[in-house]
Amino acid sequence: MNTKLNNIYNILEDIQYGYIYDGVDISDDQYKFGNYYRLLDPNDLLNIKYGVCWDQVELERKLFDDNNIVYKSYFIYLNDHDGLPSHTFMVIKDNDEYIWFEHSWYDYKGIHKYNSLDELFEDVINKFIKSHEGIKFDELLLYEYDKPKYGITCEEFYNYLETQKKVLERKY
DSSP states (O other): OHHHHHHHHHHHTTOBSOOEETTEEOTTOHHHHHHHOOOOOHHHHHHHOBOOHHHHHHHHHHHHHHTTOOEEEEEEEEEOSSSOOEEEEEEEEETTEEEEEESSSGGGOEEEEESSHHHHHHHHHHHHHHHTTTOOOSEEEEEEEOOOOTTOOHHHHHHHHTTSEEEEEEEO
16 A cells, blocks of 8 residues: 555655746636636646646546546645635544545645544644634534545535534534
């Protein structure tokens, strides 16, 4: 399993974080991203070589499927009633270990191993909240989700995720 995961990770190393629209990376422009983003097909991402976590998870999904790796995809977000900071990530269970496969979140890139799914979730949640210090939010949500339709907008992506399995909801 480790060799397969390392090979997939190496494929992802050619992908940069961002979303290109009209020749410009708009991933940090909340207004433009919200209006122009469309979830990339994994093959398009391999050609463009730029994608946000949502796009990169879909490429990971394809690569995991191609390598017969069983996984689950997760979406975490802070409800700040404005920008809705979010992140998507993959989890693999290998024997008695849970693996957080992370490529798009620069500070935590890598293949991280845990003894339990709860331990993995707590680590991701704590890192996610810490990375958004200064943002006022009243709720954290975590969803497990299946493959969405490619080409959907930000709003359609959030709406889709709310139809998926809610794993955790915390009020603050």
